[in-house]
Amino acid sequence: MFLSLRLIRGRIFDDLAWSCGILKRAMDFLNPRKERFHRAFLITSYCLIGIAIALLSWVLLKQTDGYCFSRDGTVNRCGLVFVSSQPKGADVFIDGVERSFRTNGKINLQSGEYAFRVSRTGYQDWKRTITVVGGDVQRFDYPILFPNKLKTTNTLSFTGQLAFLTQSPSRRWLVGSEVAAPSQIQVIDLRNNKDLSSETVSIESSVFTVADSVQSWKVVEWSSDERHFLTLRSFTAEGSAAQEYIVMDRAGTQVRNVTRELQLQPTDQVHFFDKKYDKFYVYNTETKGLRTARLGGEPPTSLQLNRVFAYKTYGDDTVLYVTDAPLGGTPKTGSVSVVLQQGTRSSMLRQLPVAERYVLDIAQYEGKWYVVAGSSALKGVYVFRNPLDAVLARPTDTPHPFRFLRLVSPQYVAFSANARFIVAANRQNHAVYDLEQDDTYLYKAIDAIDPPQEHATWMDGDRLSYISAGKVVVYEYDNINRRVLQPGLPEYGVFFAPDYRYGYTVRSSGSGAPELAQTAYILP
Template structure:
C-alpha cells in the first residue's frame, strides 16, 4: 500500500506542498491584480502599463451618446466608463437636442461624475396657455414648483387678482385668487405694485411687499384661502423696512427697522411684538428659528463693517471687511456642515467659512479661519445653488463660483448680452435674461443656451421635473401678452 511506502509518502507530501504553493501564488497574484485594478492600473494592447480613472456620465433626458475627445464610446447616458487618466472633452449628443460639452481632467485612481447635464431641444416650441390684455403683474412660484401665480393686468382702480396655474396639470383652468382690498393701503392711487419677499415651506403662504406712492407695507397672502391673508403693518401698527418669516413659517416674523437698525420678533397668532434683540443691524439673513447672520458698523473701524452670527441669544464676530453700498450675506448647510459668507460691494474678495461657530464658541480659539475666498470686486448678489453645493457671487457681467464638494473655484465673464442679475435655476445651472431671451448656463459658465423670447425679469419658471417651463412672451401689436408653456423635451421623449 502506497501510504506505507516512505518514498511514496514523501513524493505525495511534496506534491501537496507544491500544489499549496502554486495555489497561494495564484491567489496572491490575483489579489495583486485586483488591487492594482481597483487602484486604476491597466495594461494596453501594446503591453504598456496605464493608470485609469472612473467616469460616471448621465443626462436629462437619458439616452444621449457619449463622446470623449470626439470619439464615440459605444455608450449612452447613463454609463460608467473606465478611462486612462488624461485630459478629455466630454460631449453628449442626442437627436433633436443641442450638444452638451465640457472639458475636464481625469486623474489616476479618481472618480469624476458628470450626472447633471441638461439637454436643450434644438427647437423650442412655446404653446399659449393664456392671453392677457396687457403685461401681467407679479409672477411667483411655490417652493415645490407645482403652482405658479400670475398677476392679472389691473383695471383702473382694480384690485390684485392672481391666476393660479398647476404646473403638474396645465390642462386645468387656472384658479383665480383675489387679494382682499381691505389689506391694502392707497391701492387706488396708481403706480402701486406687489413684490414677493419669500414663500413659506408650506407652499401655501407667500410674504409680499406692497409698494405704493409714499411707502410700502407687508402682507402674508394665503393662496388657498385669500380671506385669511393679513397685513403685517396693520397687525403690529408700525411701518417696518423689511419683514421675513421666522423658520419659513407664518406664525412668527422678523421685523426690521432701518432707523436704529433694530430687529425684533412679531407673533402673528396674538399680535404681540417682542422687544428688539439686536440693534445697529445694516443687513441680516435668518436661518431656522434661532440662527441668523447680520452685518453691522458697530465696533467696526472707520470704513469697515463687521459680519456677525447670532444664535440663541449669543453673538459672535465672524469677520471684518470694507464698507460698500451693497451687502453680501448668506449661509447654508451642505453635507452636514454650515457654510457662511459676509461681505460687501466694497470688498475685492469674499471669504467663505466652514462651521465657524465651532471655533467662535471655543474660548481657546474665538476666531474662524476662512475655508476659501472668492476674488471679485463690486459684488451685487451672493447665493447658494438649490442643492447648496455651489456659492455664486455676481458683479455685473462677472461671476465667481465656489464648489464646496470638489473645492474648485470658477471665475468668468458672462455673455455680454446678459442683462441684470441671474438666479439659480437648480443645483447646477443659472438662469437669466440675454437680449430679451431667457437663457441658462452651467455653474462654471459653460453650455450657454438661449431658450425663448420673454419680457419676464425672472426669465422662466420650471415644473418639478424640469421638463417644461412657463414664461411671458413678447407683447403683440395690440399690447396683449401670452403666458406660454414650453417643453424641454423632443422627439420620443415628449409625452404621448
C-alpha cells in the same frame, strides 16, 4: 433476423471494449510509473485552476477597488465617472471616441484629462473637459441637452398688466395676479405640464387697503409650506404714497395683512422667520433695529439687535448681520463688523469698510457651515467654514477666512440650490467657488443683462440664468455650455418645471397683453 443477430453482435463487442478499458485502467494503477504520472497530472491541473481562480478574483477585487489595466498590462488606480443626462439614452464620446455605454451610465478611467461629449440626435451637445484622479468618484448627473429647435406655445393669456408672477421653491406652483384684479389670483400646477391649466382663486378684497392707484407689487419670499408667500404692495391713498405687506395664500383662505395686524411703521421691512408664514423678522430702516414678531401671538424669540445695516437668516436661530456696534468692542470709524449669531453663540467674523451695499449668505454643505460676507467697497468676498468652531488665541481675535473670492465691488452673493457653489456677481462679472472640488472660476458673461435684472440667478444646483436681448440665457457654473433659449420679458424672469422638461416665460401677445408661454426642452 439477420438484423437482430447483427445488433446482438455489436452489443457484445461494445461490452467487451468497455470491459477491456476498465481492465486497462486497473492495470495502469498497478504500474507505479503510470500511477505517479496520473497523480502529477491531477495536482498540476488543480494548481492551475486555483491560480486562475485567484488571478480572476484579484482582477475583480482590483476593479472593485478602482484599479484598471492598461493595454501594456500595467495596473493603475482609476477614477470612476458617472454620466447622466436629460434626456437619457444619449451617446457618450471620450476624446472623440464613442463608448459602448449610454447615459445614464458609468466608466472607469485611468488618471488624466479627458474631453467628454454627450450627444443625441436633435439636441445640442454637452461638452466638458474632465480631469480624472485615481481613486476618485465624479458624478455628472446634471447635463441637460437642449433641443436644436425650440417649440414655444402660449398656455395662458392675461387681460391686463401683471401685478406679480411667482414660483414656489419646489417649482411646482406658479401664481400670478393682474394689477386690475388683486382679489383674484391664477394658480398653475406645473406638474401637469402636458395639460397645463390655471385655477382662479378669489381673495377677500377687504384684506387690501383701499387705494387711489397701485404702483407695484413685489414678491419678497415664499414660506416653506409651498402655500403662502409674502408680498409688498406699494400704492397711493388719499394723495400719499404708502405700502403694506400682505401674506398671500394660493388657496385663498389665509390671506393676511401683516402691516395692519402687526401695526408696522412705514419704515419697517419684514421677512419670514424660519420660512413660517405667520412669523417674521421686522427690520426698521430708520432705527436699524431687528426684532421678531408673530401674527396673533407672542414673538417666536426675544431677539433684539440694534445698529443693523444688513442681515441674513437661516432656520430659527441663526442671524448673520452687519453692525457698527461690534461685540464687546469699540466702534471703529469707517468700518462695520460682520457678526454671526447662532442660538446663544455669537462671533465677530470680520471688519469691513463702510459701503452702500453689503452682501451676505449662509448655508450648510456636507455637514459644514459656510458663511459669505462682503461689501461693495471691497474687491471680493470672504468665505468662512464653521467659523463658530474656530479656535482663537485671544477673545478679540476673529476667525480666518476659508477663501477669498476676488471680484471688484460685489453686488450679489448666493449659494446654488444644492449649496455646492457660491456665486458673487457684479452685473456680468462672476466669481464662483466650488466647495466640493475646491476650485474658483472668475469670468465675465458675454451676454448683457436686460434691466430691471441686476444679476444672474441660480437655475438649479449647477446652472445660472438670466434674460439678455429678450431671450433666456443659461450656462453652467464655470461659464461653459452656454445656451440661448426662448424669448421672455426680463421683468418677470424665467421659470422651470420641477423636472426641467419645460421652461416658462412671459411675452407680449399681438394685442400687447402679457401671455404665459411654455417651451419644451424634450422632443416628442
